[in-house]
Structure formats: C-alpha cells, structure tokens
Amino acid sequence: MRDPRMSVIGKGLKRRGRLVMEAVSPPRRNLDAIPGPRPDTDTDTYTAPAAPRLVDSPVFVLSSVRSGSTLLRVLLNSHSRIRAPHEMHLRTVHVSLSRDFTADAMRALQLDKDELEHALWDRVLHLELTRSGKDLIVDKTPPNTLIWPRLRRCWPNARYILLLRHPGAVVASLTSRRTDPDHDAVRAEVLEYSEKLEEARRNLGPHVITYEELTAEPEKVTRGICDHLGVPWEPGMLDYGSKDHGTFRPQLGDWSSTIKSGRIQTARTADPDVELPPRLKELAQAWGYGV
Template identity: 80%
Template sequence: MRDPRMSAIGKGLRRRGRLMAEAVRPPRRALDAVPSPRGPGGPADGGYTAPPAPRLVESPVFVLSSVRSGSTLLRVLLNSHSQIRAPHEMHLRTVHVHLSRDFTADAMRALELDRTELEHALWDRLLHLELTRSGKRIIVDKTPPNTLVWPRLHRCWPHARYILLLRHPGAVIASLTNRRTDPDPAGITAEVLDYSEKLEEARQNLDAHVITYEALTADPESTTRGICGYLGVPWEAAMLDYGAQDHGTFRPQLGDWSETIRSGRVQPARTADPSVELPPRLRQLARAWGYPED
C-alpha cells in the first residue's frame, strides 16, 4: 500500500519543480520571436541581424591600399611613433566564428548576437589585446585585403579612421609582376583592378586621409606629419629612422619582406613600366588619383 505521506511529498516536489522552471523560462512570446535557424552544413543566423555591441577599441585606424603599394613601409614608419602601434598584417577578415550546434544561433540571438557580431567582438578583442600589450594608445592595421571588405570594417567600427595609400596602378602591376615567379599578366591586371575599384569606392565614401606611395617616399617627413595631424598626435623625427626600431619579423603573409624594407631606410619609389598598357578603367582611376597620363 502506498504511503499517503510519501505521495504528498512527491506532489509537493513536482509542483516546486514546475514553479522553478516557470521562473526561469522566458515568456512564450519571447520564445516564439526567436525561431530556430537552420542552414546547410550547420546552423545559420536565420536572417537575424544583431545590433552592434560596445567596442573596446572605438576608433582603430586602417590603412587601405592595394598589395605592393608600400603599406609595410608606412606601417613601420607609424610603428616607430611612441603613441602608435602598427603590428604586422593581422588578417582579421580571415578570423571566423563557428557555431557548431543547431541551437547555438538561438542561444546567441537570445544574447542579441549573431555570427557576424561575434566575429566583430573577437576582432575588437584582438586589436585591444595588441594595443594593451604595446602600451600605446592608437592601433593601426595595415592588411591590404582589408581594402576589399572595407564596408564591413566600417560596420564593425563606425568611428574607425582610415588612411588611403594610393600608388600608380601601372607601378603596382610592375611590382607584382617582378615579385611572382610565374606571373600571369591578365590575372595580375585583374587583381590590381579589383583593389583599385575598392580603393576608389572607399575614397568616395569614407572621410579618409589620402596619401600616395610616391609622396611618402619622396617626402616622408611632410607625409608623416600630415598623418600625425590626422591622428591627433605630435610628429616625431624618430618615425623616419624606422630601422632603429623593432618591428617584428619581416616574412611572407605578414607584409613585405624584401631587402628594400629590411634596409631600414626610405627608398625612392619605382615608377610604372611605360611598356605596360593599362586597361581604360585603370587609366581612368589613375587620372582620378592625380597621376599624369604618361
């Protein structure tokens, strides 16, 4: 025979369990408003766009340029400033977040996060970590492929600042051709055109500080003074003696590693190869950037 006292105790425990579950369960409408997103190959965000989270680094600086445009030279000049940290190429756009379970996107959405905003938070944390380690107050990322995704950078950091580093497209083509062991002329021209189009797009849409590689090498003091004015820091003569500073390892995938950059001195820019015929669009962009027809 069942003991009535044990039955009453069991009912009380079950009732207490239901009350505790209801206390922590979101209202039904809140659950209904968060559909369970699914996607091929894993969870998706289901069209949800999370609001921007607060940033640890509110106003980072990004150098936008094509490859082979002198961005490593600009980096080491800036990194030689006592208040500016410009590390090797960080490749933030290739740092991704993977939501490994079907319910993970639901959990993140309940926190007002999605995959994109999680990646933005991670990128921001990486910049903040590097800036904190350096003891400086301004961080500059000079990864050329950032140019191809500048709208996303602008979305991640609405208050970011930008330095546009231009170089004559013909000179960029010549530099790429000389660097590669088995150059494909058509492929190189297409690559330079892609970068140039995104640079022009950024030039038209961002409140950026625009310089040229030719001016940087011809008159580094005047050019770096202008950059310091844009960033709100005093110019320092030590910037021009970048060879006296430690800028980390010069190696492939992290920036230029040629003897030119290893020399520790600003050297004259190489000009475009006059025998290289630019397509009409690249000639048009060169004119828009102030380069002469010849």
C-alpha cells in the first residue's frame, strides 16, 4: 500500500524544483508584467483622481537584478523602525473589471482600473507595516525599476534609493545563475534595467549608492541611507544574521549561501572578459565605473 506521506513529500520536492528552475531561467514575458491596454471605450479614457494613501511616503529600492538588493533589504530590515520585507511584486497584482458595467460603476466612485490597483498596492504596504509594528516600509523588488513612473504616480511622496552595480558584474552574475544562458538575452535584460535606472536617476532625485560601496563600507553607506530616510543609524543593522528576515527562497529575493551566511561579504568585481554593448559601457561610465 502506497504511503500517503511519500506522495506529499514528492509533490513538495517537485514544487521546489520548479520554483528554482523558474528563478534561474530567463523571464518568459515582459518584465514589467503589466497587461496590455484594452480597446478604447468611453470608460477606458477616464482617468480617476488619486485617492488618499494609507502609506504616504513608502521607500523603493530601485536596482537591476543581481545587484545586492537582498543584502540591502536585510540591513534595512534590521533597523528597529524600518520594515523591509521580501520582494512583494506589487506590479503583478491586478484587478479585473469583469463585467461591461463594472467600469461605469467604478467611475461613479471616482475610480478606474489603475487607481483600484494603486489602492490595493497601498493597502498591502499598510497591512505589512501595521503587522510589523514599525513606521517606515521599504520595497526592494528589482522589476519595480521598470515601472518607476507608475510608482511615482501612485505615491507622489515616495522616496527612492538607487542601488547600482557595475553592469559587467551584473551580466556575469546573471549568466552564472542560468542553465544554458542566452548571452545576448542576458545583455539585453541588463541593458533594459540599466536604461530604467538611468531614467530614475535623472528624474526622481534618489539617494544613490553602489553595491561595491555597500559591501566595502557598510557603516558609511547605511548611515547615509538613514540620514536620507530621517532615522537614526543603528549598529545592529550590520549584524543582520542575528535577526529574523523570513525564508530566503526563489522569486522572493536572493537565496544563495552568501546571503544566508548572515555576513556582509565583499562584492565580486566585474569580469574584465565580459564584453559589454557600447550603451552599457556608456552607462557604466556615467555611474562612475571604469570600463
């Protein structure tokens, strides 16, 4: 007779294997995960006014993938007043106006699809902040970088930390994480993130740091972040391994042995053999990196 416990274990192992493969494989769809526009109708042209926000000034870490954002998250989450949870992927949380009359009903309430989603995103942040007992929330989901204009529209008073890393190091890290990587696709993905980071750098007035500086001088960099956020620096931020930051798992951030070690480790430098497209070289130079 088959042991039902073995069936449950088997299913769990299969699911974990699938999550790991999804995390190390290239995205199979547009990274911003925003559905395409519906056909124009009278109701679709309506733009609702912004509703009041429960969280007026959240903080967003904008970065490329493989740029040390999970390390920054756990350092910030180690502060007594800062809640920095795992990647929340708010951009993939949508509402559906499923009937012909739904949009009209929402318009009568001064709401449209975007504003309904904004209200939902805001509620998620508020709920997480309330549960934590802290008073400042940070979302560090890297693909948020790709939709920074919408974040600004949703939260006009949001604050931003721009986390940069040498594009060559990002390309190398991303390539090493994927099975049979498509090198052209990897470079294109890093370029897409880098272009959006440069847009954000020029338009948002963010507090800019680099992963290399964060790992080399963590006290100096985290002090600068605390000054930017208006909270006192706490030495315990650097001892993130002594705090509970939840499970490190695929799709919610980095889950490597490096982050699990509980110690800040020096960033790997860019591989000089990695060939960068001209535009990535240009951006690297604009960010102060020698190429």
